[in-house]
Amino acid sequence: MKNTKNRLSFTQIYSILLVSHIFSFICFKGQLGAESLIAVFVAFLIRTAGLIAVYVLYQKGFSLSDFIEKYKLAAAFLYFYIICMVSVSFIKIRNVAEDIYMPVSSSLLCTFLIIAVCSYTSSLGIRATGSISLILFILSAAVFIIIPMTSFENIKLSSVYFSESPDFILKTSAICSSISEPLLLLLYMPFRKEKTLKYFNFLPFLFLITDILLCVLCISLLHRKSVLFEYPFFAAVNTAQPFEVQRADAFYSVIFILVSIFRITCLTVPSSEILRIFFPKLHLKSIFTLILSGIFSFVIFKFKVFNSDFIWLVMLGIFILLFIFASICKRKKKNI
Numbered sequence: 001m002k003n004t005k006n007r008l009s010f011t012q013i014y015s016i017l018l019v020s021h022i023f024s025f026i027c028f029k030g031q032l033g034a035e036s037l038i039a040v041f042v043a044f045l046i047r048t049a050g051l052i053a054v055y056v057l058y059q060k061g062f063s064l065s066d067f068i069e070k071y072k073l074a075a076a077f078l079y080f081y082i083i084c085m086v087s088v089s090f091i092k093i094r095n096v097a098e099d100i101y102m103p104v105s106s107s108l109l110c111t112f113l114i115i116a117v118c119s120y121t122s123s124l125g126i127r128a129t130g131s132i133s134l135i136l137f138i139l140s141a142a143v144f145i146i147i148p149m150t151s152f153e154n155i156k157l158s159s160v161y162f163s164e165s166p167d168f169i170l171k172t173s174a175i176c177s178s179i180s181e182p183l184l185l186l187l188y189m190p191f192r193k194e195k196t197l198k199y200f201n202f203l204p205f206l207f208l209i210t211d212i213l214l215c216v217l218c219i220s221l222l223h224r225k226s227v228l229f230e231y232p233f234f235a236a237v238n239t240a241q242p243f244e245v246q247r248a249d250a251f252y253s254v255i256f257i258l259v260s261i262f263r264i265t266c267l268t269v270p271s272s273e274i275l276r277i278f279f280p281k282l283h284l285k286s287i288f289t290l291i292l293s294g295i296f297s298f299v300i301f302k303f304k305v306f307n308s309d310f311i312w313l314v315m316l317g318i319f320i321l322l323f324i325f326a327s328i329c330k331r332k333k334k335n336i
Helices: 010-026 035-059 064-070 072-099 107-124 126-150 168-175 180-191 200-228 232-237 248-278 285-303 308-335
Strands: none
Touching (some): 064 180, 107 126, 107 248
């Protein structure tokens, strides 16, 4: 992580976090209602606390490379965290591929093809990941501008209502992956060009605004029919026909595939640095991570060993423990 060639600007780091976050929203499964906005605010508080904690830790001189080299157990927990994140992403991709139009015959084949592409994109390194993130962020932003423009007549803000699911707020907060961004910030902060990230104070609010706009857009487009669809985002965009193209769903499927590939890539690329601690002579470390994650996701999906809420709680617990341990180690280093 001390390689000076692999440096990212603050805009590239923010783009990595935002594109990964867009993936989480696209893959959201469930009914959307007015209480979704409450859940978005709860997720905003959790995410903001995590982002600030990680940022402050680095501002005080924390070094992730030194930390994982000195504490192998912490490195193992961090690597397991990444495996969990990639595995959950694989499961989300397969579930979405089963529900929407895809250019391949089966969701499993689609997932394998995405893994194959990720094995190449992960080998491109940190700088390529940062460059790709900017392109995908601009493309995603353009897509989210096209949707309301091409379906303005179908948008009805009066359709924002409370659903009948009393536990929906807690479920949404659990699976909205509000802890994904603090993890990515933890992994990518060592590659920043500047010591401080410009406009960091606005970053949590950018996530909040993005979530609110997308939630309101989906709810107002679907009206009260959101209960009929498993994936509200794709149901909403199907009402938008940009430039009167009848197969607009294929266009959004391509966006989904690109964002999915990037989500897996941005997680597996930093994992190579952690694997280097345990297996310095191992080649193709990113591919090794993909294989492990694929096996883990297969076990979860096939045998239903864990549910998604449980995995998110485990990852939240690991993140909190890692942060507390890193803070304690930093204090001890100061006292010596």
